[in-house]
Amino acid sequence: MAPHNQKNNYMKSIIAYGILHAVTTSILPPQAVDIADSKIQKVTVFLAGAQVVREGTFMIQPGVSELSMSGVSPYVDPNSLQARGIGDFTIMDVKFDVEYPQPDPVETDPNKIPADVLKKMRLLGDSIENVSYQLEEIRTKKEVRNMERQMLLNNGTVKGVGKVNDSIQLLKSAMDYFHVKMTEINMDLYNMKRKEDGLTKVYNGMNNRLTLLRNWQANNNMVVAPVKGPIYKLVVTVNAEAPVRGKIEVGYLVSQAGWVPSYDIRAKDVNSPVELNYKANVYQNSGEEWTKVPLTLSSNNPYINQTKPEMTPWYITSYYVQEPYLRKNQAGYYDKKVAEDMDYERAAAPASALGEMQENLSSQKPAGYAQDFTVKTQTMVSAEFEIKLPYTIHSNNKPHLVSIAKEELKAKYYLALVPKLDKNAFMIADILDWEGLDLLPATANLYYDGTFVGKSYIDPSAMEDTLKLALGRDNNISAIRKKLKEKDKEKIIGDSKVKEVAYEINIRNSHAYAVDLIIEDQVPVSNLQDVKVEILDKGKANLNVYNGFLTWRTKLKPAGSEKITFGYAIKYDKDKTLSMVF
Numbered sequence: 001m002a003p004h005n006q007k008n009n010y011m012k013s014i015i016a017y018g019i020l021h022a023v024t025t026s027i028l029p030p031q032a033v034d035i036a037d038s039k040i041q042k043v044t045v046f047l048a049g050a051q052v053v054r055e056g057t058f059m060i061q062p063g064v065s066e067l068s069m070s071g072v073s074p075y076v077d078p079n080s081l082q083a084r085g086i087g088d089f090t091i092m093d094v095k096f097d098v099e100y101p102q103p104d105p106v107e108t109d110p111n112k113i114p115a116d117v118l119k120k121m122r123l124l125g126d127s128i129e130n131v132s133y134q135l136e137e138i139r140t141k142k143e144v145r146n147m148e149r150q151m152l153l154n155n156g157t158v159k160g161v162g163k164v165n166d167s168i169q170l171l172k173s174a175m176d177y178f179h180v181k182m183t184e185i186n187m188d189l190y191n192m193k194r195k196e197d198g199l200t201k202v203y204n205g206m207n208n209r210l211t212l213l214r215n216w217q218a219n220n221n222m223v224v225a226p227v228k229g230p231i232y233k234l235v236v237t238v239n240a241e242a243p244v245r246g247k248i249e250v251g252y253l254v255s256q257a258g259w260v261p262s263y264d265i266r267a268k269d270v271n272s273p274v275e276l277n278y279k280a281n282v283y284q285n286s287g288e289e290w291t292k293v294p295l296t297l298s299s300n301n302p303y304i305n306q307t308k309p310e311m312t313p314w315y316i317t318s319y320y321v322q323e324p325y326l327r328k329n330q331a332g333y334y335d336k337k338v339a340e341d342m343d344y345e346r347a348a349a350p351a352s353a354l355g356e357m358q359e360n361l362s363s364q365k366p367a368g369y370a371q372d373f374t375v376k377t378q379t380m381v382s383a384e385f386e387i388k389l390p391y392t393i394h395s396n397n398k399p400h401l402v403s404i405a406k407e408e409l410k411a412k413y414y415l416a417l418v419p420k421l422d423k424n425a426f427m428i429a430d431i432l433d434w435e436g437l438d439l440l441p442a443t444a445n446l447y448y449d450g451t452f453v454g455k456s457y458i459d460p461s462a463m464e465d466t467l468k469l470a471l472g473r474d475n476n477i478s479a480i481r482k483k484l485k486e487k488d489k490e491k492i493i494g495d496s497k498v499k500e501v502a503y504e505i506n507i508r509n510s511h512a513y514a515v516d517l518i519i520e521d522q523v524p525v526s527n528l529q530d531v532k533v534e535i536l537d538k539g540k541a542n543l544n545v546y547n548g549f550l551t552w553r554t555k556l557k558p559a560g561s562e563k564i565t566f567g568y569a570i571k572y573d574k575d576k577t578l579s580m581v582f
Contacts, residue, residue: 030237031065033058035248038069043393044296044384045282048187050257051080052288054234055249060089062242070233073254073286074098075198080253083236087246093237094250098230100205124206131203138196142189149185152178194255205230232287257284259297260399263444263458267429267471270413274429274469277406278439281399282391292390297404299383299440311418313547314524316531316570316580383438407437411469414516415477419505425477425517426470434460434467446472476510477517477556487567497574500536502567509556519552523568524580531578536567 038056045051058067076096083094155178234250264277280297284290385404393400411429427448439460446453453472460467487502509515521541525548526533535543541550541564552564572578 031061031063032068033060033065034068034070036070038071040288040290040293041249042294042296043290044298045257045259045284046298047258047260048191049077049253049255050284050286051251051253052286053249053251055247057245057247059245060238060240060243062240064092064237064239067236067238067248068233069236069250070231071288072096072232072234072252073256073288074201074230074232075194075255075286076232076234077194077253077255080251081234082251083248085238085246085248088242088244089238089240089246091236091238091248095235096252097233097235098201098205099233100208100230124209128203128206131199131206135196135199135203138192138199142192142196145185145188145192149182149189152181152185191255202230254286254288256286256397259283259402261299261404261440261442263442264447265444265456265469265471266447267411267413267427268449274409274411274431275406276409276437278404278437280385280402280404282393282402283397283399284393285395285397287395289395290391290393292392295387295391295393295402297385297387297402299385299438311421311520311522311549313549314522314580316524316526316528316533316572316578385438405437409434414518415474417477417479417507417517417519418521419479419481419507419519420521423478423480425474425479427472427474429469429471431467431469432465439467444469446470448472477507477515478510479505479507479519481505481521484565484567492574493571495574496571498569498571499578500567500569502537502565505564506561507556507564508561509559512558514558514560515556517554517556519554519564521550521566523548523550523566524570526570528572530573532571534569534571536569538566539564541566 035056035058038054040052041055042053043050052073054069054072056067056069060067078096081094081096083091085091155174234252236248236250238248259280259282262279262281264279266275266277282295282297387402387404391400391402409431411431413427413429415425416428417425439458441457441459441461444456444458446456448471456470456472458467458469482504484502484504487500489498489500491498503521505519505521507517507519509517523535523538523543524533525546533548538550539552541552543550550566554562556562570578
């Protein structure tokens with residue numbers, strides 16, 4: 001029995017030691033290990049922010065350890081942290097931390113506050129005041145943006161409040177505007193929230209340091225040595241069963257960085273392919289230095305600039321109702337008799353006429369804004385461009401030009417002319433099979449025959465099978481659009497008035513060679529049941545009956561000219577006035 005009892009006692013001792021070791025290990029504080037040699041290994045830059053990967057090596061003892069990487073950006077998004085490593089250890093947690101170093105107290109004369117301490121306290125107070133103003137500015141902007149967002153959500157058009165006869169085009173325009181405007185407001189609020197959070201951390205840190213200065217001076221008759229600013233660091237908690245040497249890698253997202261796409265488009269002549277240079281302006285002000293690191297650019301977020309003008313449907317939406325004119329006397333007041341006459345005329349108006357007028361007004365779409373006719377731009381699905389060369393991007397917010405790719409594209413050239421909106425033609429290049437280029441909406445510098453001709457805009461999200469590149473104006477193709485007075489007629493037929501209108505477009509080619517030309521114009525489209533539009537003359541134009549657009553295709557001879565005419569008639573109630581200019 002003795003050997004058996006000895007064996008049992010030995011096993012109990014082993015178990016007890018294991019339990020004691022586990023308990024002792026669990027209550028011991030984690031070992032703090034500073035990874036001083038951590039470096040940025042690669043960066044993926046987005047149009048809003050950048051993904052940074054930092055790496056370092058370490059040596060730890062058994063148990064729980066906290067690995068610290070100091071000197072990281074103060075704009076780290078804590079929710080984006082990801083860690084992985086190489087070695088026989090377990091990653092338990094990763095977090096973003098801010099450390100405010102405590103100053104070392106130094107004894108001094110209790111009856112006198114040193115001048116350098118007074119200066120530090122005064123400067124710190126000024127800094128706190130400055131940050132508080134910045135925070136107040138951000139909160140004011142957030143309040144305005146939130147009011148705009150609420151107004152947009154309460155808009156009757158967006159909520160679907162309106163008559164059944166509202167046009168599908170109006171609803172589509174409202175939804176497009178709602179999508180773009182709501183995205184813009186939400187992104188502004190998101191960016192302001194991030195900036196507010198960062199400034200709040202700085203504000204709280206400075207207040208804590210100022211409190212320390214005041215308390216130590218008042219209670220301990222101490223001044224402090226120079227204090228460094230807050231230290232931003234990544235802390236990775238790991239556990240190891242034995243001593244281990246390993247490598248840790250942490251990825252995190254920072255703000256205050258991004259890139260803006262741009263293009264150089266070069267065309268030698270109408271018989272040569274288009275050369276497209278894809279570029280990026282990379283910038284960052286994250287507080288970290290990106291020194292000789294591989295860059296990857298991830299696409300997002302467009303930038304809008306001018307392009308060839310595009311027409312919108314020209315709808316007849318209502319009649320014009322003229323208010324009586326009030327004359328003022330010498331004293332500046334409305335003449336009493338005129339006002340009484342006006343009230344009498346209103347009272348004498350048939351109830352049916354007043355009701356019809358109110359119904360016409362209430363059934364129409366709300367007044368438009370200039371931005372309603374702005375081209376809407378949407379971001380494409382993200383694509384990544386890995387840059388093989390290492391780049392150094394300093395934290396100074398200055399743009400660094402990075403070349404992404406150069407492509408030679410087959411193109412078909414023609415000239416587009418919209419005489420109603422512009423007297424000159426625009427050179428257009430139609431490009432097929434462009435989808436694999438991963439282009440983004442961006443500005444483009446245009447070069448034709450070695451000469452800079454201006455700027456345009458590439459909007460792949462608005463294209464289908466063919467990508468249309470606007471290569472600038474061609475001043476050698478011009479058009480004069482005028483109304484034909486001899487065909488401008490107005491007549492009464494029963495209860496209706498018929499208005500006839502005709503236009504003439506004279507086009508001239510000053511080139512020494514023939515050019516393919518597309519001409520665009522339009523006729524009005526009626527949304528009112530009692531207003532009819534009849535096409536009297538469209539020549540050889542193609543007519544889109546849904547939006548009223550007319551399109552002619554022709555080939556102009558060298559130094560040649562051509563004349564195009566079109567006309568239409570509008571039939572409407574003779575007792576009403578159309579709210580449109582012919």
